[in-house]
Amino acid sequence: MIDFEIPEKIAGTRLVVETVAVNMMRPVSRYFDEHEHEVPWDYINFMHTATKAMGGASMAAGDGKKEGPHFGFQRLAVMVEMLSWGDAGIYLDTPGGMLGSAAVSATGSPEQKERFLKRFRGDTPVFDAMCMTEPQCGSDTSAIRTSAVLDKAKNEWVLNGEKIFVTAGHKAMLDSEGFIVVWATIDSAAGRAGMRPFVVEAKTAGCQVTKMEHKLGIRASDTVSIVLQDCRVPFENILGSAEVVTTDKATTGFKGAMATFDATRPIVAAQAIGLARATLEMLKEMLAERGVTIRYGLPRQKLSSVEKEVIEMEIQLRSAWWLVLKAVWMMDNGKPNSLESSMSKVRAGDVVNRITQKAVEIMGPIGYSREFLLEKWFRDAKISDIYEGTGQINRLVVARQILGYRSSELR
Amino acid sequence: MYSFEPTEEQKMLIDAVSRYATSDLRTAAHDAEENKELPPKLISKGWELGILQASIPETYGGFGERSAVTGALAAEELACGDLAGALAVGTPGLFALPVLLAGSEEQKKQYLPPIIAADWKPYTAALIEPYFDFDPNDMKTTAKAEGSDYILTGEKTFVPFADKAEGMIVYARLGNETKAFIVPKGAAGLKVGEEREKFMGLNSVPFFKVTLEGVKIPSANLLPGDFSPVLAASRVAIAAMAVGVAKAAFGYSRDYAKDRDVFGVKVGQKQAIAFMLAEMATEIEAIRLLVWEAGWAIDTRKEDASQKAYLAVTGAIDLAMMVTDRAVQILGGHGYIREHPVELWMRNGRGFATFTGLAMV
Numbered sequence: 001m002i003d004f005e006i007p008e009k010i011a012g013t014r015l016v017v018e019t020v021a022v023n024m025m026r027p028v029s030r031y032f033d034e035h036e037h038e039v040p041w042d043y044i045n046f047m048h049t050a051t052k053a054m055g056g057a058s059m060a061a062g063d064g065k066k067e068g069p070h071f072g073f074q075r076l077a078v079m080v081e082m083l084s085w086g087d088a089g090i091y092l093d094t095p096g097g098m099l100g101s102a103a104v105s106a107t108g109s110p111e112q113k114e115r116f117l118k119r120f121r122g123d124t125p126v127f128d129a130m131c132m133t134e135p136q137c138g139s140d141t142s143a144i145r146t147s148a149v150l151d152k153a154k155n156e157w158v159l160n161g162e163k164i165f166v167t168a169g170h171k172a173m174l175d176s177e178g179f180i181v182v183w184a185t186i187d188s189a190a191g192r193a194g195m196r197p198f199v200v201e202a203k204t205a206g207c208q209v210t211k212m213e214h215k216l217g218i219r220a221s222d223t224v225s226i227v228l229q230d231c232r233v234p235f236e237n238i239l240g241s242a243e244v245v246t247t248d249k250a251t252t253g254f255k256g257a258m259a260t261f262d263a264t265r266p267i268v269a270a271q272a273i274g275l276a277r278a279t280l281e282m283l284k285e286m287l288a289e290r291g292v293t294i295r296y297g298l299p300r301q302k303l304s305s306v307e308k309e310v311i312e313m314e315i316q317l318r319s320a321w322w323l324v325l326k327a328v329w330m331m332d333n334g335k336p337n338s339l340e341s342s343m344s345k346v347r348a349g350d351v352v353n354r355i356t357q358k359a360v361e362i363m364g365p366i367g368y369s370r371e372f373l374l375e376k377w378f379r380d381a382k383i384s385d386i387y388e389g390t391g392q393i394n395r396l397v398v399a400r401q402i403l404g405y406r407s408s409e410l411r
Numbered sequence: 412m413y414s415f416e417p418t419e420e421q422k423m424l425i426d427a428v429s430r431y432a433t434s435d436l437r438t439a440a441h442d443a444e445e446n447k448e449l450p451p452k453l454i455s456k457g458w459e460l461g462i463l464q465a466s467i468p469e470t471y472g473g474f475g476e477r478s479a480v481t482g483a484l485a486a487e488e489l490a491c492g493d494l495a496g497a498l499a500v501g502t503p504g505l506f507a508l509p510v511l512l513a514g515s516e517e518q519k520k521q522y523l524p525p526i527i528a529a530d531w532k533p534y535t536a537a538l539i540e541p542y543f544d545f546d547p548n549d550m551k552t553t554a555k556a557e558g559s560d561y562i563l564t565g566e567k568t569f570v571p572f573a574d575k576a577e578g579m580i581v582y583a584r585l586g587n588e589t590k591a592f593i594v595p596k597g598a599a600g601l602k603v604g605e606e607r608e609k610f611m612g613l614n615s616v617p618f619f620k621v622t623l624e625g626v627k628i629p630s631a632n633l634l635p636g637d638f639s640p641v642l643a644a645s646r647v648a649i650a651a652m653a654v655g656v657a658k659a660a661f662g663y664s665r666d667y668a669k670d671r672d673v674f675g676v677k678v679g680q681k682q683a684i685a686f687m688l689a690e691m692a693t694e695i696e697a698i699r700l701l702v703w704e705a706g707w708a709i710d711t712r713k714e715d716a717s718q719k720a721y722l723a724v725t726g727a728i729d730l731a732m733m734v735t736d737r738a739v740q741i742l743g744g745h746g747y748i749r750e751h752p753v754e755l756w757m758r759n760g761r762g763f764a765t766f767t768g769l770a771m772v
Binding site for chain 2: 001002003004005006007074296297298299300301302311312314315316318319320322323325326329330340343346347392395396398399400402403404405409410411
């Protein structure tokens with residue numbers, strides 16, 4: 001039965017997270033935007049303690065239940081939406097497993113999940129990160145050059161290559177005993193079929209954080225480069241099969257990445273939605289303070305231009321949010337969701353940019369001023385249309401599915 | 412608990428309506444539009460699906476419960492076949508559902524069974540007025556109390572099947588409120604335009620202007636309930652139909668793009684076209700959920716149901732225009748030719764901004 005009521009359990013979580021967003025994120029939003037590379041440890045430590053107290057370990061690990069309705073990804077989407085409403089940059093500093101854990105959850109064996117994810121249940125906050133992008137390739141992940149060669153004598157993988165734009169890489173590798181998930185090829189001749197994710201733990205020799213980026217927005221979150229130089233990891237750190245299957249153009253490794261994206265794209269979309277909601281709410285408050293109320297229900301011909309914009313924003317925001325929830329609901333219910341997942345990302349990326357751009361425009365000098373958060377949110381928003389697949393890549397994914405084309409047929 | 416899956420019963424309804432919409436309505440749409448007439452048999456067949464009947468409780472001659480979500484699901488499918496056909500099949504709902512939603516117990520007992528029990532009959536409603544800034548909450552048509560009667564005065568447009576209507580709901584401003592009144596066939600002062608109205612689309616449905624020159628009706632003909640739920644229900648139905656038209660245009664242009672050769676590949680293999688289609692599909696999915704949410708808010712009696720219905724219909728108006736326009740564009744010159752249905756869908760699509768109150772499903 002079609003139902004838009006938030007499950008009670010998730011509503012409770014949402015309320016708790018809202019308190020965190022209001023009290024621990026908003027008050028320091030501006031500070032961490034202006035002090036790039038400083039780390040919001042108060043928030044991090046609080047979140048670690050709180051997550052442990054609530055019995056959770058990894059935000060991305062789902063609820064792990066075998067029976068009954070699953071809410072894991074729905075809860076995660078709701079939490080992320082609210083945290084990002086608090087601050088989209090600080091949210092990315094949330095400890096306890098993000099994209100790296102999502103990859104482990106989606107493609108790892110039960111032993112690997114236990115081995116890599118249990119660290120999040122410890123006494124100190126731990127981070128993880130995903131390493132996909134390289135200097136010469138971003139969206140075109142099949143062009144990845146980082147290699148993994150099996151040293152049979154020692155039963156170890158030897159990784160070589162450079163990864164860039166690693167979100168939270170500093171915190172995962174230097175500030176905590178975390179791990180990164182590195183995408184590398186085990187057979188460069190096999191193209192996508194040779195791609196595999198490898199877990200590289202903090203303090204592994206041959207793995208070095210080399211650069212911290214300075215960014216347009218989400219400045220509270222570290223973005224680093226990581227160099228792997230004869231970096232050795234145990235054989236068991238490969239996620240998925242070590243065999244390369246090329247029959248029928250099967251691209252097992254790449255499919256692993258895609259399966260991860262099915263889970264992570266709606267979550268990144270949820271982040272965009274939280275930021276968009278924050279912006280729209282603040283815009284409406286600012287307008288109300290200046291005597292502008294939005295007259296819902298009127299025909300467009302009678303609305304002011306500002307009213308039309310706000311109503312349009314609300315439609316965009318609300319409909320995009322339901323797309324996100326549908327995608328995670330499908331995930332929780334074991335329904336294939338890669339179409340909906342990419343759709344939600346396309347839509348949320350568009351919507352958050354449109355809303356933040358318009359809000360700054362509508363508020364004029366107030367919107368542009370660093371005294372208020374609208375300009376920051378405008379800068380924070382842009383990343384949502386770039387990482388975890390740009391809007392264009394996600395359009396390609398959607399287009400291939402609705403047209404029934406393989407990647408070779410629609411490039 | 413969140414769920415985005417219709418019930419088994421709803422799925423069966425969707426299937427049945429979809430079969431009729433694609434094999435009957437869609438097939439007949441071109442000729443119906445050109446000849447300016449829908450075959451009566453086609454309308455009867457749609458009526459026999461029992462969509463309206465299933466939303467009226469047994470007490471009043473029906474066999475179900477009203478659900479705005481179920482109505483939206485049916486409306487989308489119908490309109491995906493042909494919007495004109497969908498509106499024609501649903502016209503008696505323009506009379507029956509306001510009675511159900513805003514009528515008194517006596518009115519429901521008196522008016523609903525004859526509509527529901529019989530074959531399709533032209534019961535209709537007059538809501539839209541011929542002014543650019545027409546506002547359903549601020550009508551120019553007025554009702555004035557006079558003894559135990561009401562006097563209705565004003566002008567209406569877009570009244571389907573008004574010439575043969577067995578009964579008509581007329582919406583008018585009473586004090587500061589919009590109210591619905593039952594105007595019986597042949598009431599003195601009720602003037603139906605002599606000629607059918609001519610519009611950009613929907614030419615297979617006979618629409619008329621209706622003038623009310625001091626039409627006197629007994630006060631018992633006032634539907635006592637609020638207008639707001641009636642308007643919300645109508646907005647959800649219209650929004651769902653807009654989604655249906657968009658779905659039709661998307662499906663047709665996608666199939667065309669997969670079939671049409673260009674520069675040695677199919678035109679759908681060009682990103683310029685493929686991305687348009689991706690955005691169309693995404694937009695349809697998103698707005699459909701907004702429409703469902705509004706329907707759900709009505710069914711679960713949420714306080715902000717009216718506002719949700721307003722947002723849904725406003726989003727759906729833009730959706731229909733965006734998607735039908737792109738469908739024509741994807742077909743290129745062929746899209747402009749009336750042999751293909753996309754230009755008709757584009758004409759119909761633009762109408763959603765005007766169609767407030769033209770559908771109750």
